[in-house]
Amino acid sequence: MIYLDHAATTAVSKSVREAMLPYFSEDYGNPSSLYLFAQKAKKAVEDSRRSIAGLLGVNPREVYFTSGGTEADNWAILSAFYSTMGKKSSPSGSEAEQKSSPSSSEAEQKSGPSGSEVAGSDVAGQKQRQPHIICSAIEHHAILESCKFAESLGARVSRIPVDSEGFLNLEALEQAITEDTVLISVMAANNEIGTIQDLRAIGEIAKKHGVLFHTDAVQAFGQIPLSFSEMGIDLLSASAHKLHGPKGVGLLVIRKGVRLPAFLHGGAQERGFRAGTENVPGIVGFAKAAEEAFAGMSEREKRKRELQKLFFRRLLEEVPGIKITGVNPLEASGEKRLSGNVHICIEGIEAESLLLLLDQKGICASAGSACASGSVEPSHVLLALGKSHVEAYSGLRLSFEEDLKEEELEFTVKAIREGVERLRKE
Ligand code: PLP
Numbered sequence: 001m002i003y004l005d006h007a008a009t010t011a012v013s014k015s016v017r018e019a020m021l022p023y024f025s026e027d028y029g030n031p032s033s034l035y036l037f038a039q040k041a042k043k044a045v046e047d048s049r050r051s052i053a054g055l056l057g058v059n060p061r062e063v064y065f066t067s068g069g070t071e072a073d074n075w076a077i078l079s080a081f082y083s084t085m086g087k088k089s090s091p092s093g094s095e096a097e098q099k100s101s102p103s104s105s106e107a108e109q110k111s112g113p114s115g116s117e118v119a120g121s122d123v124a125g126q127k128q129r130q131p132h133i134i135c136s137a138i139e140h141h142a143i144l145e146s147c148k149f150a151e152s153l154g155a156r157v158s159r160i161p162v163d164s165e166g167f168l169n170l171e172a173l174e175q176a177i178t179e180d181t182v183l184i185s186v187m188a189a190n191n192e193i194g195t196i197q198d199l200r201a202i203g204e205i206a207k208k209h210g211v212l213f214h215t216d217a218v219q220a221f222g223q224i225p226l227s228f229s230e231m232g233i234d235l236l237s238a239s240a241h242k243l244h245g246p247k248g249v250g251l252l253v254i255r256k257g258v259r260l261p262a263f264l265h266g267g268a269q270e271r272g273f274r275a276g277t278e279n280v281p282g283i284v285g286f287a288k289a290a291e292e293a294f295a296g297m298s299e300r301e302k303r304k305r306e307l308q309k310l311f312f313r314r315l316l317e318e319v320p321g322i323k324i325t326g327v328n329p330l331e332a333s334g335e336k337r338l339s340g341n342v343h344i345c346i347e348g349i350e351a352e353s354l355l356l357l358l359d360q361k362g363i364c365a366s367a368g369s370a371c372a373s374g375s376v377e378p379s380h381v382l383l384a385l386g387k388s389h390v391e392a393y394s395g396l397r398l399s400f401e402e403d404l405k406e407e408e409l410e411f412t413v414k415a416i417r418e419g420v421e422r423l424r425k426e
Pocket residue numbers: 007008067068069070071073140142187189190191216217218219238239240241248249250371
């Protein structure tokens with residue numbers, strides 16, 4: 001098998017598996033239990049939190065473990081919305097109090113606690129403000145659907161367009177901000193085409209206007225350096241299974257000073273903001289995977305860049321009628337694309353049909369985001385780049401790691417060429 005779908009998920013590495021194993025069996029205690037036996041599990045969770053916080057350069061108290069990237073994204077979007085609804089109407093009735101920061105207090109001032117009334121309604125002669133959320137048009141469904149849900153609850157959402165390479169229109173972003181804007185959510189790197197956003201510029205705009213800035217870093221975490229202070233990030237989502245950690249565990253970083261309501265209600269886990277017995281083996285595995293990903297980041301990056309250029313060059317040479325989607329890695333700006341991402345549109349082809357032919361040869365690839373496959377909708381990312389529906393259906397993503405062998409790369413290029421020839425004849 002040639003696995004070219006690392007953006008969908010990765011295998012749990014041997015070291016990660018070994019680190020997790022004791023917490024399934026010998027050390028299975030519940031971290032909330034008071035006896036000594038369970039303290040091992042508690043210590044494992046807190047050591048993991050410290051380790052990940054260290055990698056990200058944040059305080060361990062700012063790291064909240066979740067069930068994955070989707071939950072972290074839901075938390076960021078929906079809690080930003082709920083936070084405008086005042087103490088009585090927030091789901092917990094209390095806010096994730098972490099002492100006010102300039103950004104949060106300004107944001108709070110702008111949106112103001114709106115009491116228990118429905119956002120946007122006219123109560124006691126006073127017009128209630130309608131909370132406003134800004135995201136990019138190419139966010140993952142975890143963000144887009146959370147925004148849609150927030151809209152159904154009364155929020156207003158602006159989806160900011162991107163250019164043909166997938167970069168956010170920063171002018172449109174700034175123009176969209178109003179005094180009711182509670183959150184800007186822009187992904188660090190796109191899961192389909194690998195475009196890396198200018199988080200620093202987005203963070204500056206957010207700070208200038210006193211609006212919270214969330215980034216979905218599920219694809220970027222462990223792949224590219226991320227700096228909270230330099231990029232002005234207030235909230236960040238990540239997920240373990242994209243970096244050889246287990247599925248079903250992720251995190252939301254909530255910077256000190258950001259006031260958000262609790263997301264899951266129940267016990268006092270995660271400082272009362274995300275109730276539920278901790279996924280101890282998952283959290284331990286996440287930390288181990290993150291340590292490994294951060295340790296070798298720059299060497300892996302170098303090798304993946306070489307492979308990426310080779311992949312694109314060979315595809316352009318061998319397969320007629322293909323177009324590079326997004327940033328061209330063969331040009332100087334190429335580093336603004338995740339190094340393990342190849343995405344092409346192939347003239348006259350439906351990528352879903354090509355995927356089946358590749359699968360017959362043992363090649364695993366994707367025609368869009370894994371989470372959207374199975375649906376007949378063309379990729380919203382490709383449409384946002386200005387592609388036609390026909391082009392959007394022809395998009396093929398290959399996501400790889402530094403251990404991809406050049407023979408495997410050549411085998412894949414040949415399989416794509418043959419598959420395309422066959423489909424064009426049909
Ligand atoms: N955000 C992005 C950018 C992703 O690529 C994914 C998964 O593909 C998610 C969020 C969802 O993460 P999870 O699978 O951990 O729920």
